[in-house]
Amino acid sequence: MEPISSVSSSQGSMRETKQTQNVEVLPQTPGESKERPNCRHIESVGDYILIGDQFFKKSDFVNTFLEDSGPEMSNEQPRQAAFANPLPLGLASFSFMCLTLGLANARVRGVTNLYLLNASFIFGGAVVLLSGLLSFCVGDTFCMTVFGSFGGFWISWGCLNLEQFGVAKAYADNPQEMQNILGFYLAGWTVFNFLVMVCSMKSTWGIFLLLLFLDLTFLMLCIGSFTQSVNAFMAGGYFGILSSCCGWYSLYCSIANKDSTYVPLIAYPMPGAHIV
Incomplete structure (x- = not known):
């Protein structure tokens, strides 16, 4: 997942509605790379996520998660068949x-x-x-x-x-x-x-x-x-x-409903009815 180094100036206005949260940084072990982004600050800006001083697409996180979770998770869930009202x-x-x-x-x-x-x-x-x-x-x-x-x-x-x-x-x-x-x-x-x-x-x-x-x-x-x-x-x-x-x-x-006719009628419920 490659960071996006530059973002258009329109993202400056998008930061007005951003959601900010502080994230606790795990201690770095000596064997870990020192080039990883600074995760002390995470911001959600439109379709992007700002981690430290680098931008990432939100969709990249989803795709990476599906790839790491295995084929059984990446497959789409079976679509439930819809039945008409008899x-x-x-x-x-x-x-x-x-x-x-x-x-x-x-x-x-x-x-x-x-x-x-x-x-x-x-x-x-x-x-x-x-x-x-x-x-x-x-x-x-x-x-x-x-x-x-x-x-x-x-x-x-x-x-x-x-x-x-x-x-x-x-x-x-x-x-x-x-x-x-x-x-x-x-x-x-x-x-x-x-x-x-x-x-x-x-x-x-x-x-x-x-x-x-x-x-x-x-x-x-x-x-x-x-x-x-x-x-x-x-x-x-x-x-x-x-x-x-x-x-x-x-x-x-x-x-009859508003999508199928100009003259819809109302099925008036009985007193205490929960489902019409």
Whole structure:
């Protein structure tokens, strides 16, 4: 590492912001060279270090240290792979499925047959399930549990209503029993959704309201299955539409920022939330 004998006059002004420290000089042994620089005074001046009356580049110290420390230290550290956030993907598919099912249950424009939507429920459920599996990679246990479970829900809901799976044919002789079994099925999802809703009370208002309206959706559909009440089914449909709206809002907040859009929205945190 060669000392720099001369530095431009601009370094005179750089000394105004220099950092100075006194260094204790080790006693010199008789065998040591007497030509080494005087280390009684060390100054940091811009990209240079002044040791005694000689200037050295800071980068020379770094390179010398790496060379002396061996090949294992000079090699660059492995770069950690960055993972994308799987939350927007799960919210996109979930909100779409929830909106279509809510519109059908609410009898919007006189629609009562869900047959054409069943295949999309299976496809959409696969995307939600994928989002839950990807949440495992980023260490998000909550999203992994919620999206993984609801991915299975949408797939199973589509299978229940498709003739190819033979569920309706199995209960052809006793349709009321099928409605009771469907009510038990929805009751289980009501309990599960309530638990994850309680666990979202320190997230954002969008996520919490999504799960709150979804829990009311399951409850109304459960009651409708047991009582065959059209009003209960329609109420469940409207709560499902509200849940999907909260999902759309949370989705937009997750992907919209000042670098990507002129209209960013804020994901408002719940009281006492630590992470938004």
